[in-house]
Amino acid sequence: MQNKIYALILAGGAGTRFWPASRASLPKQLLPLVGSSALISQTAERVLPLVGWERLLVATGKHLMEQTAELLTELLAGNMLVEPAPRNTAPCIGWAAFRVARTDPDGVLIVLPSDHHVQDLEAFGEALAAAVRSAAGGMITTIGIHPTHPETGYGYIEVAEDLTGIEALPALRFVEKPDRERAEAFVEGGRHLWNAGMFIFRARDMVAAIRAHMPALAEGLEAIDRAAAAGEEDAAVERIFPTLPSISIDHGVMDHLEQFAVVPGDFGWSDVGSFQTAWELADKDMAANAAPQGTVLLDARRNLVMDLRKKAPERRVIALVGVEDLVVVETDDALLVVPRARSQDVKEVVAALKARGDGKLV
Amino acid sequence: MQNKIYALILAGGAGTRFWPASRASLPKQLLPLVGSSALISQTAERVLPLVGWERLLVATGKHLMEQTAELLTELLAGNMLVEPAPRNTAPCIGWAAFRVARTDPDGVLIVLPSDHHVQDLEAFGEALAAAVRSAAGGMITTIGIHPTHPETGYGYIEVAEDLTGIEALPALRFVEKPDRERAEAFVEGGRHLWNAGMFIFRARDMVAAIRAHMPALAEGLEAIDRAAAAGEEDAAVERIFPTLPSISIDHGVMDHLEQFAVVPGDFGWSDVGSFQTAWELADKDMAANAAPQGTVLLDARRNLVMDLRKKAPERRVIALVGVEDLVVVETDDALLVVPRARSQDVKEVVAALKARGDGKLV
Numbered sequence: 010m011q012n013k014i015y016a017l018i019l020a021g022g023a024g025t026r027f028w029p030a031s032r033a034s035l036p037k038q039l040l041p042l043v044g045s046s047a048l049i050s051q052t053a054e055r056v057l058p059l060v061g062w063e064r065l066l067v068a069t070g071k072h073l074m075e076q077t078a079e080l081l082t083e084l085l086a087g088n089m090l091v092e093p094a095p096r097n098t099a100p101c102i103g104w105a106a107f108r109v110a111r112t113d114p115d116g117v118l119i120v121l122p123s124d125h126h127v128q129d130l131e132a133f134g135e136a137l138a139a140a141v142r143s144a145a146g147g148m149i150t151t152i153g154i155h156p157t158h159p160e161t162g163y164g165y166i167e168v169a170e171d172l173t174g175i176e177a178l179p180a181l182r183f184v185e186k187p188d189r190e191r192a193e194a195f196v197e198g199g200r201h202l203w204n205a206g207m208f209i210f211r212a213r214d215m216v217a218a219i220r221a222h223m224p225a226l227a228e229g230l231e232a233i234d235r236a237a238a239a240g241e242e243d244a245a246v247e248r249i250f251p252t253l254p255s256i257s258i259d260h261g262v263m264d265h266l267e268q269f270a271v272v273p274g275d276f277g278w279s280d281v282g283s284f285q286t287a288w289e290l291a292d293k294d295m296a297a298n299a300a301p302q303g304t305v306l307l308d309a310r311r312n313l314v315m316d317l318r319k320k321a322p323e324r325r326v327i328a329l330v331g332v333e334d335l336v337v338v339e340t341d342d343a344l345l346v347v348p349r350a351r352s353q354d355v356k357e358v359v360a361a362l363k364a365r366g367d368g369k370l371v
Numbered sequence: 372m373q374n375k376i377y378a379l380i381l382a383g384g385a386g387t388r389f390w391p392a393s394r395a396s397l398p399k400q401l402l403p404l405v406g407s408s409a410l411i412s413q414t415a416e417r418v419l420p421l422v423g424w425e426r427l428l429v430a431t432g433k434h435l436m437e438q439t440a441e442l443l444t445e446l447l448a449g450n451m452l453v454e455p456a457p458r459n460t461a462p463c464i465g466w467a468a469f470r471v472a473r474t475d476p477d478g479v480l481i482v483l484p485s486d487h488h489v490q491d492l493e494a495f496g497e498a499l500a501a502a503v504r505s506a507a508g509g510m511i512t513t514i515g516i517h518p519t520h521p522e523t524g525y526g527y528i529e530v531a532e533d534l535t536g537i538e539a540l541p542a543l544r545f546v547e548k549p550d551r552e553r554a555e556a557f558v559e560g561g562r563h564l565w566n567a568g569m570f571i572f573r574a575r576d577m578v579a580a581i582r583a584h585m586p587a588l589a590e591g592l593e594a595i596d597r598a599a600a601a602g603e604e605d606a607a608v609e610r611i612f613p614t615l616p617s618i619s620i621d622h623g624v625m626d627h628l629e630q631f632a633v634v635p636g637d638f639g640w641s642d643v644g645s646f647q648t649a650w651e652l653a654d655k656d657m658a659a660n661a662a663p664q665g666t667v668l669l670d671a672r673r674n675l676v677m678d679l680r681k682k683a684p685e686r687r688v689i690a691l692v693g694v695e696d697l698v699v700v701e702t703d704d705a706l707l708v709v710p711r712a713r714s715q716d717v718k719e720v721v722a723a724l725k726a727r728g729d730g731k732l733v
Contacts, residue, residue: 330719
């Protein structure tokens with residue numbers, strides 16, 4: 010008998026790197042930062058062929074429920090795991106694992122961040138299939154990304170052997186974000202992959218791992234599970250979830266496993282970490298501008314223009330004349346102009362607005 | 372007996388150099404391009420101490436009536452000379468001259484463009500007083516501006532003698548916009564002033580000059596004048612004005628005078644010809660940014676930011692990070708980003724919008 014597949018999309022994140030597009034109340038997974046649909050919608054589309062809406066779970070925060078549901082209109086109400094308070098990834102992944110294990114302990118759960126981008130869907134599908142095979146065999150599995158440059162902003166996953174093929178390999182350990190020198194050695198050495206936050210496992214295996222390595226979390230999740238069996242999950246979550254240990258699945262569980270597997274992935278993955286990345290991934294015109302249709306671009310090159318206004322008048326034109334390598338982002342209550350190369354400095358605007366008491370704009 | 376003074380503000384102009392701030396339906400005199408009030412309001416304030424509202428005339432087009440009246444709330448309804456069709460400056464200056472001459476032929480009329488800027492109001496007042504004295508003596512008089520650079524975008528006024536003092540001098544002739552070489556010679560030679568489009572004359576003298584040099588115009592204006600005496604000016608203007616010769620007062624009258632006078636002016640005059648000029652004239656912060664209060668400026672220098680939206684939500688923030696020497700202009704239906712040094716290229720946006728059928732945005 011083949012194991013049923015489930016998916017959990019982690020959609021609780023916030024962030025400041027896409028201000029004014031992203032807000033505390035509108036994090037990046039809810040935005041069409043690449044392509045025309047929100048990142049979370051694209052994430053759902055990548056797994057729906059495997060799981061269908063019945064077996065697609067989405068974990069998010071209370072303040073994002075409504076907007077998330079507006080984007081995933083077919084998501085079953087009961088499949089939205091609403092976290093009353095943010096507790097990092099271990100509690101909500103555990104919640105989903107216990108939930109699936111209650112009825113289908115052999116079910117394989119695919120955990121995916123909601124705000125990443127994948128260019129090569131076929132290669133992604135193959136990596137996912139390899140990870141599901143590995144997980145079905147009882148091995149908690151991740152997908153690691155072949156590094157394309159010595160990135161110091163990501164964690165890495167070390168494997169014992171050379172990275173060849175696309176099947177799951179035994180992983181050695183998670184490695185924290187390295188400095189530049191170590192990152193270069195990782196890329197050079199050919200035994201490190203980027204940790205992209207994807208986890209694939211049988212429900213029973215994650216439940217066992219949490220029981221073994223996070224007994225306090227297991228206890229809380231069991232209480233929620235019992236309440237759920239009695240039809241009282243919501244109240245239990247409201248009461249218990251905020252008391253669960255706030256820790257990542259990496260540190261809480263993965264670091265303590267005797268063995269786990271990693272599937273090397275090479276499918277044009279990006280965490281869409283900045284406007285710079287959004288521009289790189291976007292469809293561009295001959296002058297390398299990524300801009301909404303109708304934008305007037307005269308002698309303008311390599312610019313990223315985003316119009317995310319909702320209360321827009323019927324017609325409005327954005328005109329860029331003689332400018333290069335700029336990011337221009339509009340929302341209903343903000344306009345940002347920044348050189349693409351300084352996309353990272355956007356978080357300073359958020360800090361400045363908070364400092365002057367304009368917290369509601371961030 | 373001292374001559375009464377009247378003023379005529381020419382406010383029919385359109386233009387494309389301030390798009391999207393300016394439009395066919397919202398030319399630059401109606402905008403607060405320098406300071407916090409519209410250029411036309413500032414122009415009115417400069418002459419009101421001399422003329423009061425009773426003797427302040429404003430010439431404008433039908434499509435600008437309403438907005439002009441909104442800015443000059445105390446303007447007497449009968450003092451707005453509404454041109455049914457644009458016929459350049461000679462017909463409307465003539466209309467005002469005939470109108471004043473009917474009741475006060477010795478009245479001195481000051482004609483001023485509506486969309487210029489003056490920094491030194493005291494020096495301007497002195498030049499105006501000198502021009503009024505000259506005009507009261509029967510000499511049609513202009514005010515010419517001491518050139519600060521060899522501008523090829525303006526016409527010049529040549530005088531016989533060296534330009535010293537601030538009293539009216541005999542003028543030799545108007546000179547069309549020169550090429551660079553001639554403009555340099557003009558600045559070098561010390562006998563040329565910029566033509567700033569200001570004319571000061573007794574009503575009777577202009578009426579006589581028009582009769583002598585533009586008999587067809589005189590005939591039309593006399594017909595309007597007779598109708599006005601009979602209380603039927605509006606209908607006559609509607610019928611006759613569009614048939615009047617479309618020509619500037621420079622070519623139609625001034626070029627044909629045996630003699631006229633010019634008062635050399637040095638009062639920080641500007642025709643506010645581009646966003647570059649608007650930035651130069653604006654109040655700026657320590658980093659030379661001219662921007663509305665509340666703009667977030669991080670490591671941003673020498674930028675001009677204009678927020679001319681009317682349908683604005685309550686709060687909106689504009690953030691510029693790490694950019695220099697940019698112009699950022701927002702209106703309800705357009706956003707422009709252009710380097711300050713390329714302000715002149717804004718007219719290409721207008722051309723591009725017209726070419727693609729977006730004429731209502733220009």
